[in-house]
Structures are given as C-alpha cells and as structure tokens.
Amino acid sequence: MDAFLYQNNELFAEQVALKQIAQTYGTPTYVYSRRHLEERFLSYQNALQGREHLICYAVKANSNIGVLNVLARLGSGFDIVSIGELERVLAAGGEASKVVYSGVAKTKADIAHALKAGIHCFNVESEGELEAINQVAAELDMQARISLRLNPDVDAKTHPYISTGLKDNKFGIDIERAPAVYQRANSLSHIEVIGVDCHIGSQLTEISPFLDALDRLLSLIDSLAEQGIVIKHLDLGGGLGVRYQDETPPEPGEYVAAVLERLGERELTLAFEPGRSIAANAGVLLTKVEYLKCNPHKNFAIIDAAMNDMIRPALYQAWLNIQPVTPRAEGVSKRYDIVGPVCETGDFLGKDRELILEQGDLLSVAGAGAYGFTMSSNYNSRGRAAEIMVDGDSCHVIRARETIADLMLGEALLPE
Numbered sequence: 001m002d003a004f005l006y007q008n009n010e011l012f013a014e015q016v017a018l019k020q021i022a023q024t025y026g027t028p029t030y031v032y033s034r035r036h037l038e039e040r041f042l043s044y045q046n047a048l049q050g051r052e053h054l055i056c057y058a059v060k061a062n063s064n065i066g067v068l069n070v071l072a073r074l075g076s077g078f079d080i081v082s083i084g085e086l087e088r089v090l091a092a093g094g095e096a097s098k099v100v101y102s103g104v105a106k107t108k109a110d111i112a113h114a115l116k117a118g119i120h121c122f123n124v125e126s127e128g129e130l131e132a133i134n135q136v137a138a139e140l141d142m143q144a145r146i147s148l149r150l151n152p153d154v155d156a157k158t159h160p161y162i163s164t165g166l167k168d169n170k171f172g173i174d175i176e177r178a179p180a181v182y183q184r185a186n187s188l189s190h191i192e193v194i195g196v197d198c199h200i201g202s203q204l205t206e207i208s209p210f211l212d213a214l215d216r217l218l219s220l221i222d223s224l225a226e227q228g229i230v231i232k233h234l235d236l237g238g239g240l241g242v243r244y245q246d247e248t249p250p251e252p253g254e255y256v257a258a259v260l261e262r263l264g265e266r267e268l269t270l271a272f273e274p275g276r277s278i279a280a281n282a283g284v285l286l287t288k289v290e291y292l293k294c295n296p297h298k299n300f301a302i303i304d305a306a307m308n309d310m311i312r313p314a315l316y317q318a319w320l321n322i323q324p325v326t327p328r329a330e331g332v333s334k335r336y337d338i339v340g341p342v343c344e345t346g347d348f349l350g351k352d353r354e355l356i357l358e359q360g361d362l363l364s365v366a367g368a369g370a371y372g373f374t375m376s377s378n379y380n381s382r383g384r385a386a387e388i389m390v391d392g393d394s395c396h397v398i399r400a401r402e403t404i405a406d407l408m409l410g411e412a413l414l415p416e
C-alpha cells in the first residue's frame with residue numbers, strides 16, 4: 001500500500017505527518033518509508049520462494065546505510081559498482097557473500113579489495129577486465145567467481161540516457177563475442193566461471209524487452225553447456241520501472257513469474273538487481289515554498305529544494321508528482337513552474353503544475369527514493385538535504401543535514 005497518503009487533509013509518511021517532520025528537521029528533507037522498502041523487497045522474495053535465488057538491491061539507487069540496513073535485515077544481497085558501495089553494504093550489516101560487483105572500469109585495486117572481502121561474483125564488463133581479475137586473483141592466490149555481463153542488443157524502450165543493452169552502449173560484452181570470451185575465461189587458472197549477466201536499462205514499463213534479452217541469454221547458456229561450460233547463475237540485472245505519473249509497469253511478482261516460466265527445467269540460481277522498483281516510491285523530497293513570483297505570462301513557485309537535491313527532472317525531463325502537504329481548499333489555483341534556488345534555467349522540479357499555493361507552504365515531491373539523494377551534489381555550495389527514515393509512528397535521522405563545515409571539508413588555502 002502507498003506509504004504516503006492523506007489523513008484529514010494532511011500528507012503522512014506512514015503514521016507521521018510530513019508537516020511534523022518539516023517542523024522538527026527543516027527542509028529540504030528526504031523522507032523514506034521503511035514499510036514500503038520492505039514490501040517491495042518482499043514482493044521479489046515471495047515471487048522467488050522455493051527456488052534458489054539472489055536479490056541484489058542496486059545500491060546506487062539509494063545508498064544510505066539506513067536504507068541498506070533495512071534490506072540487509074531481510075536477507076538482501078547487493079549490486080555494487082564501486083568499493084565505496086561495498087563498504088557501505090558492509091557498514092550496513094550486509095554480507096559480502098551476497099554482493100555482485102558490476103561496473104565498466106574496476107581498477108586492479110578495486111578488484112583486490114572486493115576479492116579480499118569475499119564477494120559473490122564479479123559481473124565482468126570487458127575482456128580486459130577479465131584478464132585483470134585473473135591477474136589480481138593469481139597475485140592473491142585466490143579464485144575469482146565471475147559472470148560475464150553481456151550486451152544482448154535489445155531495445156529497452158526507455159529514456160536513451162538510461163538504456164544500457166544496445167550495442168551502441170558502453171556496457172557489457174557484445175553477445176556475439178560471448179562464446180569466445182567464455183572459452184577464454186574457462187582457460188584462466190584463477191577464474192571460476194559461474195554465470196551470465198545482463199542489465200538492459202532502467203525504468204522499463206513492459207516485460208517484453210526483458211524476455212527478449214532472457215531468450216538470447218538462455219540460448220547462449222544452452223550452447224555453452226554443449227561445449228562443457230556449465231552456467232549455474234543467471235542475473236537479469238535491474239530495470240523494472242515504477243509508476244511516477246501514469247505508467248503501468250508490471251509488479252515484481254508478475255515480472256518474476258514471466259521469467260520463471262521461460263526458464264523451464266533449467267537449474268539456475270536466478271539473480272535480480274532491482275534498484276528503482278524497491279526504492280523510488282519509498283521516498284519523497286519534502287520542500288518549502290519560499291516565494292511565489294507571478295508574472296502575467298508565467299507563475300513560479302520558488303522552493304528550497306533544487307536540482308542539486310534532485311536532478312532527474314533536469315537530466316532526463318523526468319516527471320515527478322508534486323503534492324501540497326496540506327492542500328488548500330480556498331485560494332486561487334494557478335499553473336506554476338516549481339523551481340529551485342540554483343542559478344540555472346534547468347533548475348526545476350516540475351513544470352505547469354496546477355496548485356493553490358501561499359508562501360511558506362510545504363510540498364512533497366514523490367518518487368524521490370531512488371536516484372534522488374544519491375545523485376545530489378553541492379552545486380552552488382548548497383549543503384545536501386537531511387534524510388529521515390519513518391518506521392510506523394517513529395522517525396530516525398539516517399543522514400544529518402550538511403553544514404557549512406561539511407561543505408569545505410578537506411579543502412585548504414595555499415601556504416603564505
């Protein structure tokens with residue numbers, strides 16, 4: 001059930017009024033629902049019941065250790081793309097043995113770090129990386145488990161910036177090269193080949209591109225078996241979309257069921273790397289209207305959150321629902337562009353939103369739990385927002401608002 005609902009004309013996060021959060025912790029603030037995170041994780045887990053599987057939450061979507069901890073307690077694995085993310089997972093109580101490591105540019109130092117930590121496997125994105133992993137594992141006298149991340153050349157039908165499975169994209173190994181690269185991997189002394197992996201893009205709202213990619217991977221798995229290379233682990237990546245506006249993406253359960261049906265009798269450990277579909281609608285960005293600027297041709301609601309807090313509208317023209325925390329029954333309804341304080345024309349969180357507003361009103365920007373805080377920056381020397389986890393009727397500060405001192409941390413003046 002939606003974790004952010006109105007009760008008596010007040011928007012709540014679970015059982016806590018957002019107005020209360022704004023009064024106590026200030027704005028802009030990210031507010032997350034523990035219940036929503038748990039429900040979304042469990043919807044994957046329930047669909048995979050009775051079958052060997054690994055659900056590796058994609059840390060990049062929301063990497064706060066409070067969020068990771070909620071998922072780790074449910075037994076989640078994690079998909080990482082850096083050593084920073086690995087260390088967050090460990091700090092949050094996650095198990096290294098359930099970590100898969102994706103990313104196109106792992107350095108030898110990264111590879112050594114992950115091997116020593118005991119991760120489940122590397123999702124290898126190039127032939128050069130495969131050789132590097134073998135070399136590092138040999139130096140450490142270890143065996144490295146690997147999957148090859150393949151680029152199946154399917155159209156994910158999503159925004160071009162978040163499409164990753166076309167042969168023009170930088171990700172993965174061309175599926176045409178896969179048989180040769182598997183042969184090479186199999187011949188390397190410190191590599192253990194366990195799997196096949198792909199991730200074709202993000203915010204997919206249909207199942208068919210996933211199944212097209214799956215079909216290509218399954219026929220590869222079958223032909224590798226004929227050559228004596230046994231694949232035990234099949235990772236379909238993340239990418240399942242969510243509803244921001246009027247999209248109708250499949251539920252995780254439907255998606256998983258369609259995949260299971262396609263697998264048939266094959267004995268494979270199935271892995272997924274969901275990020276957005278777990279975290280996006282578990283969070284809102286709470287913000288205050290500082291000023292209203294109403295010109296004859298255009299109205300602006302200037303808020304205290306900006307593109308540095310949430311860049312998705314500026315970067316992908318993403319549409320996020322913007323709701324008043326306490327809707328006004330009376331007043332003049334106007335069409336506003338909802339803009340932030342940053343000195344960029346692209347600094348908007350929404351355009352042409354019909355609202356009744358007064359200065360000082362609170363707004364809630366929905367769908368902000370994934371790729372919100374993690375993509376935020378200090379542009380314009382703005383401290384990053386606080387993050388709050390709501391759990392029933394209690395609130396926990398899981399990241400304090402950044403201070404002026406935080407902004408200059410590690411910087412120095414030149415010597416006299």
Ligand SMILES: Cc1ncc(COP(=O)(O)O)c(C=O)c1O
Binds near residue numbers: 058079237275276370
């Ligand atoms: C390798 C990999 N796995 C998983 C994800 C998570 O994707 P999503 O948030 O769309 O589920 C991403 C990001 O798109 C990714 O690059």
Ligand SMILES: N[C@@H](CCCC[NH3+])C(=O)O
Binds near residue numbers: 312370
């Ligand atoms: N950051 C993107 C998703 C990219 C996923 C990373 N592979 C978004 O906000 O939609």
